[in-house]
Every structure is written in C-alpha cells, then in structure tokens.
Amino acid sequence: MxxxxxxxxxxxxxxxxxxxxxxxxxxxxxxxxxxxxxxxxxxxxxxxxxxxxxxxxxxxxxxxxxxxxxxxxxxxxxxxxxxxxxxxxxxxxxxxxxxxxxxxxxxxxxxxxxxxxxxxxxxxxxxxxxxxxxxxxxxxxxxxxxxxxxAGLHPFPPQTAAHLVQPGPMTHGGLMFDTQDPAEGRKTLAAIDHMVEDIKTWRGGVKEPLVDELRRSWNEDMIWWGPAGIGATYTIERYAKQHSSPFRAGMTNRTFNGHICRIAEGHFGGFFGWPNLTLTPSGGFMGMPATNTPGDMRVIDIYRRDGGKLSENWVFIDLLHFWNMQGIDILSRITGIAAGQETGAQGAVV
Incomplete structure (x- = not known):
C-alpha cells in the first residue's frame, strides 16, 4: 500500500x-x-x-x-x-x-x-x-x-473583521481519530493546491476582480477564521472587503517562501511554513504604519473542503514576530501598559 x-x-x-x-x-x-x-x-x-x-x-x-x-x-x-x-x-x-x-x-x-x-x-x-x-x-x-x-488589553487598533472565540467546523467532522477514505483526502489536497497555485495570479500582477479570483477556489459561503488583530469574516464578498483586499493593498514586495508540511485527510487539510511569506508593510494594514522593512509571516492554515472547493479556513499568523521585525515590540508594550506604563490612544500599541 x-x-x-x-x-x-x-x-x-x-x-x-x-x-x-x-x-x-x-x-x-x-x-x-x-x-x-x-x-x-x-x-x-x-x-x-x-x-x-x-x-x-x-x-x-x-x-x-x-x-x-x-x-x-x-x-x-x-x-x-x-x-x-x-x-x-x-x-x-x-x-x-x-x-x-x-x-x-x-x-x-x-x-x-x-x-x-x-x-x-x-x-x-x-x-x-x-x-x-x-x-x-x-x-x-x-x-x-x-x-x-x-484579559482586556488592546494590542492592535480596531480590526476590520470580527473578534470572537472561533468555533470548530460547521460539520463537526474534524476529529478524524479513525481511518479515512484516501480518495477524500486527495480531493481536499487538490482543492488546497489549486488555491495556493491560483494565488500566484495575484503575485504575478494579473488584474481581475478579487471576488472572481476567490470564486475559483472558495464556495460562496466561505468562512475565514483569522487571528486576533484581523478577525473572522464570512462570504467571499465580505472576506474580500474585510481582509484580502486590505492585506494586498497594505503589503508590497511579497515573496512566497514555501511550506514545510502540507497534508490532507478526509475533508480537511492544511500546511505551515517557517516563514511562509516575506512582505513589506506599505501602510494601513491592521491600522499600522508603513515601515518599508521586509518582515516574515509564520502561518498555519487549516481548511475544510465542501464539494470541489474550500468552505472554511482557520488561520494562525505570528503577528507579534512580524511586527517585532518592524521595530514594534507589541508584547513588551502591551504588557507594560498592563503594568501601568504610559498608553497610546485607547490603550492600543501605536
């Protein structure tokens, strides 16, 4: 076998x-x-x-x-x-x-x-x-x-999407303790691979409406469970508006560094890199200033496939590391605030 x-x-x-x-x-x-x-x-x-x-x-x-x-x-x-x-x-x-x-x-x-x-x-x-x-x-x-x-702290300015404790899969089928049908895993991997490869149209500068690009890989009722500081968003239209479009507009000189692991089983799959991406903040993303300094994003993505496309995505990004590379030590600043040091506007790190 x-x-x-x-x-x-x-x-x-x-x-x-x-x-x-x-x-x-x-x-x-x-x-x-x-x-x-x-x-x-x-x-x-x-x-x-x-x-x-x-x-x-x-x-x-x-x-x-x-x-x-x-x-x-x-x-x-x-x-x-x-x-x-x-x-x-x-x-x-x-x-x-x-x-x-x-x-x-x-x-x-x-x-x-x-x-x-x-x-x-x-x-x-x-x-x-x-x-x-x-x-x-x-x-x-x-x-x-x-x-x-x-804990009541505010490490970032107000985010574009929703902050909440994120639930598991809508189907409640993510705990695959038993053997799964390999054919389903192959379908999931194909859907993930298609999405990863299709993003290269963005990296290559091809011009088209963002929602049209997304619809090639995602079901219309997709849910993107993003990290704190960015948040969660629902449907292709809102995902484009509340995360993908601001992300692309606020980051330049984007380099894809590859993944260390990419697997799929059943209707689920995912990958991680160390780092996945290197990008330069040009200003505005997450309400943070332009730095013109390249930074690394260490990311885990977990996906659920429904039919031939992806429907849910849980995303983990080392935002503390990324902004630390920009000279913004969010962890030290925000814990200093908690200890009674001076705060920025509304207690956010600026």
Missing part, C-alpha cells in the same frame, strides 16, 4: 497519548512526559517570543510548565485532528495535526499578560512529525494577542 494512503493510526495514537499525558501530568513531571514521547534531536517551533527550541526539556520548562501554571485546570479542546504523509517532497515525514483551544482558568500571569481568574481560551494549532515511535518535530502556533484581548 502507498504510504500516502495508509491509515496512520499508530502515529495518531502516539500523539493522542502524548496530549493526554501533557494535560494530566503536573508541571513537575512534564520532563518525564517529554522523555517518553520526544526524540533526542527534537526541533520545536513556536510563535514569538519562543521561536525555535531544540531541546525537549527546554520546551517543558520554557513553554509547558509556565503555561500550565498560568492556565490552571488546563484542557485541550480539539476541533480538528488528522494525519498524513507530507506532500512537500524535500521535507517528507508522517505528520499528525491538531487544532482547537487550550482552555483553563487564567490564574497567574503568562508572558506578562495579567490573569483574569476567569476561563481563558488560547487558540492553537500544532503539527507533529512522528518517526520510529517518537515525535521528532513540532510546530505549535498559538494566538497570544487573542489571549491579551480576553
């Missing part, structure tokens, strides 16, 4: 057990969990301010222990779970993907963000490469500005 069409049940089970023990174990035992599941040559990629960590023990002490201390009674609430063979040939590997929210009681500060004592939900998506019964690579992307906004 072609490895692209196997069921990946062993890899899925390994990652599910890893998740279970991460949640169940106290902070003092997380390093033992890492020893059981993580390879010695581990590579972990996370959003700013974590970046790359090449040590399982440091991941436990620098990320998981502080997070579990801050978000007490932590739960992993998954909306999508899938696996597959990487279609990026020069990267390869079998990868397991999950997406949803890490939820807990926000009882202690995290990264300088003040606790609320209330439920907090940190949107996340992670990709895990599994080889010889161990996890060798992880990319875990998490929306820190979303957590800031739950």
């Amino acid at each position: 072609n490895r692209n069409e196997q069921d990946f049940q062993a890899e899925k089970q390994l990652v599910r057990e890893y998740f279970s023990q991460l949640i169940a174990s106290p902070a003092s035992e997380l390093e033992h969990v890492q020893n059981r599941f993580i390879a010695s040559d581990y590579l972990w990629r996370g959003f700013h301010p974590f970046h790359e960590i090449r040590c399982a023990h440091k991941v436990a002490t620098q990320f998981w222990q502080p997070l579990k201390t801050s978000l007490s009674h932590l739960q992993r609430r998954m909306d999508v779970f899938m696996a597959g063979a990487n279609t990026i040939e020069d990267q390869g590997g079998i990868w397991v993907v999950s997406m949803g929210h890490l939820m807990g009681l926000f009882d202690e500060p995290w990264l300088g963000i003040p606790p609320t004592g209330k439920i907090a939900m940190l949107p996340y998506c992670d990709f895990h490469r599994v080889e010889n019964g161990k996890i060798t690579e992880t990319a875990v992307y998490f929306d820190i500005p979303h957590l800031m906004m739950q």
